[in-house]
Amino acid sequence: MARIAICAGTLGDSEGFTTAGTISFSGGEVRVNPTTTGTGYIGLQTYGSTGGVTNWAAATIYARAYFKPATLPASGSEEILRVYDTASGNKLHLRVTSAGNLAAYDSANTLLATGTTALNTSTFYCIEVQCGTGASASYEVRINGATELSSSTANLGTTNNGFVRWGKPTNRSSQSVDFRYKWLAVDDAAWPGTGAMAVIVPNGNGTYNTVASGNYTDVDETANDGDTSYIATTGTVGNAYTATLQNCADVSISGTILSLRRTGIFKRDGASNGQVKVRMRSNSTDTDSAAFSSTSAYAFRSFINETNPNTAAAWTTGEIDALEIGMVNDSANASRMTATFAIVEDRAGGFNPSWVVAANLTLGASGVLA
Numbered sequence: 001m002a003r004i005a006i007c008a009g010t011l012g013d014s015e016g017f018t019t020a021g022t023i024s025f026s027g028g029e030v031r032v033n034p035t036t037t038g039t040g041y042i043g044l045q046t047y048g049s050t051g052g053v054t055n056w057a058a059a060t061i062y063a064r065a066y067f068k069p070a071t072l073p074a075s076g077s078e079e080i081l082r083v084y085d086t087a088s089g090n091k092l093h094l095r096v097t098s099a100g101n102l103a104a105y106d107s108a109n110t111l112l113a114t115g116t117t118a119l120n121t122s123t124f125y126c127i128e129v130q131c132g133t134g135a136s137a138s139y140e141v142r143i144n145g146a147t148e149l150s151s152s153t154a155n156l157g158t159t160n161n162g163f164v165r166w167g168k169p170t171n172r173s174s175q176s177v178d179f180r181y182k183w184l185a186v187d188d189a190a191w192p193g194t195g196a197m198a199v200i201v202p203n204g205n206g207t208y209n210t211v212a213s214g215n216y217t218d219v220d221e222t223a224n225d226g227d228t229s230y231i232a233t234t235g236t237v238g239n240a241y242t243a244t245l246q247n248c249a250d251v252s253i254s255g256t257i258l259s260l261r262r263t264g265i266f267k268r269d270g271a272s273n274g275q276v277k278v279r280m281r282s283n284s285t286d287t288d289s290a291a292f293s294s295t296s297a298y299a300f301r302s303f304i305n306e307t308n309p310n311t312a313a314a315w316t317t318g319e320i321d322a323l324e325i326g327m328v329n330d331s332a333n334a335s336r337m338t339a340t341f342a343i344v345e346d347r348a349g350g351f352n353p354s355w356v357v358a359a360n361l362t363l364g365a366s367g368v369l370a
């Protein structure tokens, strides 16, 4: 295994993941800014065999986010990440103190250690956290690739990792904070390292276009618009739709491709549940997901590929430029797709996390100043 979740944080919504409390998505960032005792978070899980979000069950996970503490707690410390087991029990959490230092706590919420690096309120840092399993197990926290905190004898609980929440999941010191996140990744085999993400959206109708209504302009928005615009299938099994997508150069993707997540957002078209598959077309070969039901509410379906399933080798930017994604109808009942897109993660993206971004500038989708 490898990448088990990625979230660009730039689409304008939660990209299918669970959120709670004070959280918003704009300007290419995930913003968690609860006041005083308030909380807020985005929870990252993985995508099951039919693309729905579900807990993982990994003995060790490596979670990464680019993190900027725009407002630190005025006193004490507040959580910025919590790792949960498969039964929603505590494993490990990370706080930032009023001085900008990271502090790690074990499954009993007991302080393990406080770091010495002071995080600046105007800088994005690549924060990575390894969390193992066991009453005496390994954890490590890295800032921009350098070890900040670690132990091989931490009490991280005996139940495997289930999910993580970035943000302030629990109130600790009753302090207002303003935390910014982007480019969230979780891996179950290795440190994610640096990685920028960009989103490519439909820009034309592709190879397949046997639908009842709609075209690529109805599925090209980032924050999905529900029933305002959508593609509706016919009730014929095997009828399909694929869209062409923006090219890598359009969104500043270059170099080594680490992963590609393809997502569609589906519901039924009518009173009866339908059944659909997500289709991806690369090098004139179709890769279809397992079939899943479309129901009365829109649901995200996502699949991650670190390699191109057509070649079993790393993605090339040329292959991504020629990629098509869409859906296959697999039922006598019709279904709707309101949006589809792919999130592409590359190694560098031209982004140096040590850059200080001036207050009047913002970072674009791949970390280029916009």
Ligand SMILES: [Ca+2]
Residues within 6 Å of the ligand: 216, 217, 218, 219, 220, 221, 229
């Ligand atoms: Ca549109």
Ligand SMILES: [Ca+2]
Residues within 6 Å of the ligand: 244, 245, 246, 247, 320, 321, 322, 323
């Ligand atoms: Ca293209």
Ligand SMILES: [Ca+2]
Residues within 6 Å of the ligand: 218, 219, 220, 221, 224, 225, 226, 228, 229, 230, 337, 338, 339
């Ligand atoms: Ca739409």
